[in-house]
Amino acid sequence: xxxxxxxxxxxxxxxxxxxxxADDLTVDRDDVDGLxxxxxxxxxxxxxxxxxxxxxxxxxxxxxxxxDARDALRKALSMGADEAVHVEDDGLHGTDVLGTSxxxxxxxxxxGYDLVVCGMASTDGTMGVxxxxxxxxxxxxxxxxxxxxxxxxxxxxxRRDGDAASEQLEASLPAVVSVTDQSGEARYPSFKGIMAAxxxxxxxxxxxxxxxxxxxxxxxxxxxxxxxxxxxxxxxAGTIVKDEGDGGKQLAExxxxxxxx
Amino acid sequence: xxxxxxxxxxxxxxxxKPTLELLTLARRIGEPVAVALGAGAADTAATLAEHGAVKxxxxxxxxxxxxxxxxxxxxxxxxxxxxxxxxxxxxxxAEAKEIAARLAVRIGSGLITDAVDLxxxxxxxxxxxxxxxxxxxxxxxxxxxxxxxxxxxxxAPVEPAAAAGTVEALSVSFGAAATGTKVVSRTPxxxxxxxxLTEAAIVVSGGRGVNGAENFAVIEALADSLGAAVGAxxxxxxxxxxxxxxxxxxxxxxxSPQLYVAxxxxxxxxxxxxxxxxxxxxxxxxxxxxxxxxxxxxxxxGDLFDVVPQLTEEVKTRKG
Numbered sequence: 001x002x003x004x005x006x007x008x009x010x011x012x013x014x015x016x017x018x019x020x021x022a023d024d025l026t027v028d029r030d031d032v033d034g035l036x037x038x039x040x041x042x043x044x045x046x047x048x049x050x051x052x053x054x055x056x057x058x059x060x061x062x063x064x065x066x067x068d069a070r071d072a073l074r075k076a077l078s079m080g081a082d083e084a085v086h087v088e089d090d091g092l093h094g095t096d097v098l099g100t101s102x103x104x105x106x107x108x109x110x111x112g113y114d115l116v117v118c119g120m121a122s123t124d125g126t127m128g129v130x131x132x133x134x135x136x137x138x139x140x141x142x143x144x145x146x147x148x149x150x151x152x153x154x155x156x157x158x159r160r161d162g163d164a165a166s167e168q169l170e171a172s173l174p175a176v177v178s179v180t181d182q183s184g185e186a187r188y189p190s191f192k193g194i195m196a197a198x199x200x201x202x203x204x205x206x207x208x209x210x211x212x213x214x215x216x217x218x219x220x221x222x223x224x225x226x227x228x229x230x231x232x233x234x235x236x237a238g239t240i241v242k243d244e245g246d247g248g249k250q251l252a253e254x255x256x257x258x259x260x261x
Numbered sequence: 262x263x264x265x266x267x268x269x270x271x272x273x274x275x276x277x278k279p280t281l282e283l284l285t286l287a288r289r290i291g292e293p294v295a296v297a298l299g300a301g302a303a304d305t306a307a308t309l310a311e312h313g314a315v316k317x318x319x320x321x322x323x324x325x326x327x328x329x330x331x332x333x334x335x336x337x338x339x340x341x342x343x344x345x346x347x348x349x350x351x352x353x354x355a356e357a358k359e360i361a362a363r364l365a366v367r368i369g370s371g372l373i374t375d376a377v378d379l380x381x382x383x384x385x386x387x388x389x390x391x392x393x394x395x396x397x398x399x400x401x402x403x404x405x406x407x408x409x410x411x412x413x414x415x416x417a418p419v420e421p422a423a424a425a426g427t428v429e430a431l432s433v434s435f436g437a438a439a440t441g442t443k444v445v446s447r448t449p450x451x452x453x454x455x456x457x458l459t460e461a462a463i464v465v466s467g468g469r470g471v472n473g474a475e476n477f478a479v480i481e482a483l484a485d486s487l488g489a490a491v492g493a494x495x496x497x498x499x500x501x502x503x504x505x506x507x508x509x510x511x512x513x514x515x516x517s518p519q520l521y522v523a524x525x526x527x528x529x530x531x532x533x534x535x536x537x538x539x540x541x542x543x544x545x546x547x548x549x550x551x552x553x554x555x556x557x558x559x560x561x562x563g564d565l566f567d568v569v570p571q572l573t574e575e576v577k578t579r580k581g
Binding site: 014019020021026038039041042096097098101105118123124126127128129130131132135136137139140141142143144146147156160161162163164165166167168169170171173180181182185222223224225226227228229231232235238239241242243245246247248249250251252254255256258259260 | 272355358359370398399403542557559563571
């Protein structure tokens with residue numbers, strides 16, 4: 001049975017860089033390097049493993065983002081994905097998660113799929129809501145936050161480790177899956193993989209290709225509005241003591257002074 | 262006064278603390294109408310009434326436990342249709358965020374997640390959020406539809422406020438999607454007797470410096486003396502010293518307790534992303550240059566195996 005897998009990935013600002021907001025209160029992408037969200041590497045890895053188990057499978061990696069976001073697609077292609085789709089349109093600047101889920105859902109439908117694989121959250125927004133939104137928009141089951149996932153005979157199975165319980169889940173394909181960082185180490189691209197990625201097809205789509213009205217996305221079409229973004233005042237320098245044998249006692253004194261004890 | 266829907270997180274009728282915090286915030290923007298689903302839903306009513314719920318809508322059906330997330334969305338949507346609220350508030354648990362996400366799509370509304378504060382504004386509720394590992398604070402509104410907002414634990418005090426808490430059965434008809442994802446089995450997590458990590462007022466975390474699974478007993482002993490939850494850095498979790506469910510950081514859980522005690526944790530940006538909004542931060546580390554010391558209110562440069570047991574003894578002595 002052939003299996004069409006679409007992996008949604010995000011190009012995010014490097015967390016070790018100096019991230020800040022632009023004048024329009026969107027994320028400033030000019031001053032900090034971007035990369036494939038680490039949590040999406042796990043999604044690519046699981047998609048490749050599922051594809052490896054299938055008789056005939058194709059892995060398409062999909063992103064919505066500016067020109068640079070192509071770097072995230074290249075990384076996924078060099079890991080082993082077969083092809084990529086890049087939704088790029090000036091009208092997308094400032095799109096929030098509702099709009100992004102709409103664009104992704106349209107692109108996924110256009111590409112065709114049996115299984116959509118996502119990371120548990122992006123490492124920048126960290127909302128963790130996009131997979132559920134995709135499931136709602138596509139009208140297919142959500143099998144999310146999985147630490148283990150497998151696909152067999154048209155059924156996806158997985159383990160979801162929650163706060164209170166660990167659950168075994170099961171749904172019929174097509175479905176939307178999200179995986180956690182516990183699902184398995186992501187592979188490093190090999191030199192051969194990196195070279196091969198340069199030759200793999202990357203399809204570019206814009207809003208018109210997806211039949212999306214411009215006013216439903218972008219900053220103006222956003223469902224939420226950021227009124228202000230303020231840098232938190234630097235923490236005032238704390239007290240730091242060197243342990244001379246009574247460090248624990250001194251710390252206890254501090255906790256007493258703050259009424260924690 | 263406008264009604265505000267509050268999604269109730271409970272375990273067999275015992276309401277979890279973040280929901281009571283939500284009721285405090287809900288009262289700032291309207292009259293809380295609580296929605297409690299699943300086994301024990303009606304048992305939540307008394308507690309919810311004591312904390313300001315004017316009404317408690319309840320539904321009990323096997324679907325809530327047998328299938329993932331969607332049946333609860335159907336129920337919350339039924340409550341939404343019945344009440345036409347000014348806002349819908351949910352706790353920022355993984356499941357509640359997914360419920361919020363699907364509801365927002367269905368009702369065509371904007372979604373704000375992980376708010377750390379909420380106040381009434383001219384154009385609807387204004388949420389405070391933290392961005393970029395808590396380096397920034399943003400004020401955000403929902404500009405389209407009825408605001409759907411999830412709120413992080415420890416964002417508001419729990420304040421008793423007596424209200425009617427009238428219990429009404431909510432009529433729910435499940436859609437075709439409700440039974441799409443089957444929960445084949447459920448294994449409850451073994452209770453440690455400690456508070457839940459994301460809700461705890463005090464979190465004591467250990468990192469690479471703990472140097473071994475068996476040494477986490479030192480961290481646990483301090484946590485128990487303070488009535489705290491135990492957290493772990495990614496390094497400690499990846500090394501297999503502590504379960505992933507206790508991981509604090511960008512790829513683990515985000516915590517915002519009154520007091521965060523970091524032991525043997527250097528404070529990489531990924532860890533800071535998960536704990537930087539803690540009110541008071543304390544660290545113990547051998548390395549005086551560790552970045553965690555940039556964040557602390559009080560830091561001890563020293564061996565955690567000397568400092569932590571001494572602190573634990575002091576706490577025990579002082580608490581008698």
